[in-house]
Amino acid sequence: MFGSKTVTDEQKIEELLTRRIEAVFPSKEEAEKRFKEGKELRVYLGIDPTGPHLHLGHTIPLLFLKQLLELGHKPVLLIGDFTARIGDPTGKETARKSLTEKEVKNNMINYLGQVYKILPKGSFEVKYNGSWLSKMSFQDLVELASHVTVQQMLQREMFQRRLWKWKCPNCKKVSHSQIQFGTQEAYDTAMMQDNSTKCSHCGQIVPLEKKAIFSETELRPIGLNEFLYPLMQGYDSVAMKIDGEVGGNDQTFNMLVGRDLEKKLLNKDKLVFATKLLVNAESGKKMSKTEGGLISLSDSPQDMFGKTMKTVPDEMIELVFRLCTEKPTEWIEDKKRSEPYDFKKELASELVRMYYDEKEAVKAWQEWDRVFSRGELPSEMEEVEGGRLVDVVEASGGVSSTQAKRLIDQGAVRINDEVVKEWDRQTNKGDVLQIGPKKFVRVK
RNA sequence: GGGGGUGUACUCAAGUAGUCAACGAGGGCAGACUGUAAAUCUGCUGGCCAUCGGCCUACGUAGGUGCAAAUCCUACCGCCCCCA
Numbered sequence: 001m002f003g004s005k006t007v008t009d010e011q012k013i014e015e016l017l018t019r020r021i022e023a024v025f026p027s028k029e030e031a032e033k034r035f036k037e038g039k040e041l042r043v044y045l046g047i048d049p050t051g052p053h054l055h056l057g058h059t060i061p062l063l064f065l066k067q068l069l070e071l072g073h074k075p076v077l078l079i080g081d082f083t084a085r086i087g088d089p090t091g092k093e094t095a096r097k098s099l100t101e102k103e104v105k106n107n108m109i110n111y112l113g114q115v116y117k118i119l120p121k122g123s124f125e126v127k128y129n130g131s132w133l134s135k136m137s138f139q140d141l142v143e144l145a146s147h148v149t150v151q152q153m154l155q156r157e158m159f160q161r162r163l164w165k166w167k168c169p170n171c172k173k174v175s176h177s178q179i180q181f182g183t184q185e186a187y188d189t190a191m192m193q194d195n196s197t198k199c200s201h202c203g204q205i206v207p208l209e210k211k212a213i214f215s216e217t218e219l220r221p222i223g224l225n226e227f228l229y230p231l232m233q234g235y236d237s238v239a240m241k242i243d244g245e246v247g248g249n250d251q252t253f254n255m256l257v258g259r260d261l262e263k264k265l266l267n268k269d270k271l272v273f274a275t276k277l278l279v280n281a282e283s284g285k286k287m288s289k290t291e292g293g294l295i296s297l298s299d300s301p302q303d304m305f306g307k308t309m310k311t312v313p314d315e316m317i318e319l320v321f322r323l324c325t326e327k328p329t330e331w332i333e334d335k336k337r338s339e340p341y342d343f344k345k346e347l348a349s350e351l352v353r354m355y356y357d358e359k360e361a362v363k364a365w366q367e368w369d370r371v372f373s374r375g376e377l378p379s380e381m382e383e384v385e386g387g388r389l390v391d392v393v394e395a396s397g398g399v400s401s402t403q404a405k406r407l408i409d410q411g412a413v414r415i416n417d418e419v420v421k422e423w424d425r426q427t428n429k430g431d432v433l434q435i436g437p438k439k440f441v442r443v444k
Numbered sequence: 445g446g447g448g449g450u451g452u453a454c455u456c457a458a459g460u461a462g463u464c465a466a467c468g469a470g471g472g473c474a475g476a477c478u479g480u481a482a483a484u485c486u487g488c489u490g491g492c493c494a495u496c497g498g499c500c501u502a503c504g505u506a507g508g509u510g511c512a513a514a515u516c517c518u519a520c521c522g523c524c525c526c527c528a
Contacts, residue, residue, distance in 0.1 A: 306480090308480095309480045309481075310480065310481065311481085312480095312481080313481060313482060314479095314480090314481065314482070315482085339479075340479075340480090340481085341479045341480060341481085342479090344479095344480065344481080345480080348480090368480080372479095372480065373479085373480090400490090400491065400492085401491085401492070401493085402490080402491060402492075403473090403488095403489085403491095405494090405495090406473090406474080406488060406489080407473085407474070407488095409474095409487095409488085409495095410473090410474045410475060410487070410488065411474080411475060412473085412474050412475070421495095422495080423495075424494095424495080436473080436474070437474085
């Protein structure tokens with residue numbers, strides 16, 4: 001890779017640093033300066049291969065990398081094979097099974113295939129953190145850990161939220177309980193004799209009843225290994241002598257640990273790009289809470305279109321357009337004046353276009369109109385074996401027989417557009433079954 | 445190490461011997477409504493067979509008492525808090 005020139009166009013750099021980016025460390029100005037120097041920068045994105053699919057959220061940093069690539073810089077994709085194999089530390093007694101090497105490998109292959117839809121093969125480096133983390137000794141780890149303090153770790157919001165909170169019965173205000181890790185002073189304030197405590201807001205000494213204590217989320221214990229995660233991730237930066245890292249805003253803490261370490265150990269000033277997240281600014285809700293609702297890059301065109309229509313709330317169409325597509329800002333501004341329904345269809349088809357092609361995008365759109373706007377049958381349907389209605393629903397819906405019966409009871413199943421509530425009814429060849437709002441099958 | 449708690453379905457959380465497949469809330473699913481959605485209202489939300497109904501498996505794990513256990517006893521395991 002020689003002779004490659006970086007682009008220092010100010011407008012492009014501005015677009016790069018604002019469109020998908022929530023925050024830049026140490027500062028946006030510093031980043032601008034570095035980009036204008038014209039030297040090739042290596043910027044990485046770390047992904048843990050914990051599942052088989054990349055979803056829409058992953059595409060935000062990936063598209064950022066693509067922008068970088070277009071400016072002549074070098075994206076690096078770091079596969080967290082080591083971290084994935086160790087497994088999620090937070091589990092309860094069912095200590096989440098750590099993934100086997102084989103699963104990790106499979107996931108990685110799947111990931112790469114999906115990444116190629118955004119970043120062309122060969123345009124970026126691929127690294128595995130197992131190649132250095134698995135070689136570290138306990139001594140290395142202790143040495144590494146000495147660079148980070150417990151106080152720093154506890155600042156992290158994710159840990160903050162897992163500490164006790166309590167509500168003062170006098171002034172009704174909420175305080176963090178410092179019971180777990182506090183200074184002596186904080187402890188004295190929080191817990192006085194016989195379980196009474198002094199409220200830091202109103203100064204009253206009140207009994208600390210059990211009911212007053214709560215936690216916002218679950219009060220999960222914080223395993224020591226969880227402290228190690230940021231450390232491992234941070235070391236990745238050092239090992240790769242990287243120039244920058246991009247990740248979701250929720251990864252900021254971990255990315256900053258890497259920045260600190262790289263500075264301390266290599267005297268290198270890593271840039272950290274925290275991308276915006278797919279959250280609804282008003283409600284604070286994430287776009288899709290459930291696995292099922294996630295739009296995955298490996299979804300079929302039809303599914304991708306449908307899921308977009310069904311899971312993207314109106315208020316978020318513009319956001320998704322900005323974060324997850326490459327449409328120019330002006331175009332988005334223009335289109336957003338149209339009906340939300342149409343705007344959303346534009347989004348859905350654009351996504352299909354990105355991960356498939358124009359033809360599929362058009363087809364998916366037509367299909368949607370056909371089925372949901374005009375109420376016609378889809379042009380292609382899965383063919384299933386006939387038999388009793390319950391059994392057909394069970395098999396084609398991928399549900400249990402009890403659940404299949406429930407669906408029928410609730411009137412969610414139609415045969416040839418007629419609601420049928422008898423679950424022992426025989427289906428005939430050629431019958432079209434509609435199960436729920438969007439599943440159609442034909443009896444063969 | 446000593447003392448005090450606690451462990452319930454996807455999550456939170458009631459229930460302390462039979463009326464418990466287990467209140468309630470969130471989530472999810474379905475129906476009505478609608479522009480897909482959101483909001484709202486209604487129903488469902490362990491599995492199997494079955495259109496009343498029946499059976500099986502489940503309240504940290506393993507045993508025990510008893511006609512009968514999520515509920516009582518014993519041991520074990522996990523977690524939390526306090527004192528060291």
